[in-house]
Every structure is written in C-alpha cells, then in structure tokens.
Amino acid sequence: MAILEDGPNGGFRGKVGSVYGYNLNGKWVIRGSRRKSSKPPTHAQLTHREKMKLAGKFCGWIKPIVNFGYQFEESKKSGLGKFQLAQQQILKNAIDLDVENRPVINMEKVQVFVGELMSPEGVEARWEDDLLKLHWIPNPKYRDSTFKLNLALVSLDREGDLKMAIADARQGECTVEIPRFKMDKFDYHVYIGFWDTYRGVLSNSTYCGVI
Known part of the structure; x- marks a missing residue:
C-alpha cells in the first residue's frame, strides 16, 4: 500500500502495482522492483552493510537522545524521520575503519543534536x-x-x-x-x-x- 503525499499532484511513498515511490533528498522518485543479484557481494558492499548495521545499532542504543536532538530536522519535510536522519549523519560522518578494516563509531564526530544555531x-x-x-x-x-x-x-x-x-x-x-x-x-x-x-x-x- 502506498501513501499519497501533498495532494493528488504530489509524490507517493510505498508500492503501487509493480512500482515503488519514495522521497530522495527532497525529490519524489519512482522505481521498479529490484531484482535479487546473483553476484557475490564485493568487499565494498560488505563493508557498507557493516556500516549500515553499526549505524542502526548505535542509533537504536541512543534513540531517546536522537529523538530529541533531531526532532526539528524531521519537521523540515526531509522525507526522513528522526531515527533515519541520525542514522544518515552517523553513516556519512561518524564511522571510521579500525586497523583491521572494521567499521567503528568515531564518537568525536557524532552529532546527537543538530540545528542552525551556533554550537558551543x-x-x-x-x-x-x-x-x-x-x-x-x-x-x-x-x-x-x-x-x-x-x-x-x-x-x-x-x-x-x-x-x-x-x-x-x-x-x-x-x-x-x-x-x-x-x-x-x-x-x-x-x-x-x-x-x-x-x-x-x-x-x-x-x-x-x-x-
């Protein structure tokens, strides 16, 4: 089931027939169903999956904090919720690789609050x-x-x-x-x-x- 956003001329989120709708960086996108790849994942793909898993686990661990810290960003119609916005920030800016090439959270780069005011x-x-x-x-x-x-x-x-x-x-x-x-x-x-x-x-x- 899909949800229509912003009236009859707006985009939609979810599945309609064989296509999916979603919001990407403020723009509505429609795509077909993805086919499962028969190729083995590359090292870069495996690393990205590990990063995604780590970001989700970390944000879940501090969920009450990011729910407060990202609440006003969510209201800017980004198409993402508080939790997803926090995941995005962690994934893009706060994950490094350790000496064994495994993803780790760089706590100095984590943003638990986000907004337009000047930081302390x-x-x-x-x-x-x-x-x-x-x-x-x-x-x-x-x-x-x-x-x-x-x-x-x-x-x-x-x-x-x-x-x-x-x-x-x-x-x-x-x-x-x-x-x-x-x-x-x-x-x-x-x-x-x-x-x-x-x-x-x-x-x-x-x-x-x-x-």
Missing part, C-alpha cells in the same frame, strides 16, 4: 567531587534566557542520559549532579548544545570528551 565553543567537562562541571564560552548572540544548554551523556557500555535546559546559554558554566553515574565505572562521552526554547531551534552538538 571552548568547552570543557570534568568530574569534581562527584559532580559534572561544564564550561563553555558564552555566545553574545545568545544572551536571552530563552537560550538554554542541553547535555547528553553517551556510553557504549550502558544507557546514556539526556538533560535538557540545564542552564542558560549565557552562563558559561554549570554544575550537574547525576546520582546514578556516581557508582558507574563506564566511560561516558559528553556532548552539549544550545537550544532556542522559544523558536524550537537547536545547535549541532559539541563533543566535550570522555569522563
């Missing part, structure tokens, strides 16, 4: 007296109290955490208490980003390192 600069994150201390350079454009700072903690070993509007963007520093992390012995990758709570706009996240 001069960032620092550290544990001090069982508290998470965050520092960044205040952006003079974001002096209004509607601009907030968001925090995401991502671990490859256990669930992470998302903290929204933990401080005004103009503060330049804040302290966050996260009780359940005090007993953890896992590494957490720290990301922060700005949020215009009035207009519903985010910045791309900035990677702050591992704690």
Whole structure:
C-alpha cells in the first residue's frame, strides 16, 4: 500500500502495482522492483552493510537522545524521520575503519543534536567531587534566557542520559549532579548544545570528551 503525499499532484511513498515511490533528498522518485543479484557481494558492499548495521545499532542504543536532538530536522519535510536522519549523519560522518578494516563509531564526530544555531565553543567537562562541571564560552548572540544548554551523556557500555535546559546559554558554566553515574565505572562521552526554547531551534552538538 502506498501513501499519497501533498495532494493528488504530489509524490507517493510505498508500492503501487509493480512500482515503488519514495522521497530522495527532497525529490519524489519512482522505481521498479529490484531484482535479487546473483553476484557475490564485493568487499565494498560488505563493508557498507557493516556500516549500515553499526549505524542502526548505535542509533537504536541512543534513540531517546536522537529523538530529541533531531526532532526539528524531521519537521523540515526531509522525507526522513528522526531515527533515519541520525542514522544518515552517523553513516556519512561518524564511522571510521579500525586497523583491521572494521567499521567503528568515531564518537568525536557524532552529532546527537543538530540545528542552525551556533554550537558551543571552548568547552570543557570534568568530574569534581562527584559532580559534572561544564564550561563553555558564552555566545553574545545568545544572551536571552530563552537560550538554554542541553547535555547528553553517551556510553557504549550502558544507557546514556539526556538533560535538557540545564542552564542558560549565557552562563558559561554549570554544575550537574547525576546520582546514578556516581557508582558507574563506564566511560561516558559528553556532548552539549544550545537550544532556542522559544523558536524550537537547536545547535549541532559539541563533543566535550570522555569522563
């Protein structure tokens, strides 16, 4: 079954008869059914499949975070949902090959938030007296109290955490208490980003390192 988009003159998503419709980079595309190839997959194809699998698994692991971080991108009629947009970003920008040529997530390149605001600069994150201390350079454009700072903690070993509007963007520093992390012995990758709570706009996240 197909779904008609944007009225009778718009594109459609799904199968109609022997053809399929979908949206690719903002354009509606129609194609026929794909035939299963009898050729063995190439090394490049196998690597791409591994990357796709890794991106999907990683985004599923941090799904609550990317659901927040990509929510406003989804509304731009890209034809992709929040999860698919996050997968796309990871696949294109945040997967490297290790020494054995296997795909791995480059955590420094991951974007857990995306948007048009300027990202935080001069960032620092550290544990001090069982508290998470965050520092960044205040952006003079974001002096209004509607601009907030968001925090995401991502671990490859256990669930992470998302903290929204933990401080005004103009503060330049804040302290966050996260009780359940005090007993953890896992590494957490720290990301922060700005949020215009009035207009519903985010910045791309900035990677702050591992704690």
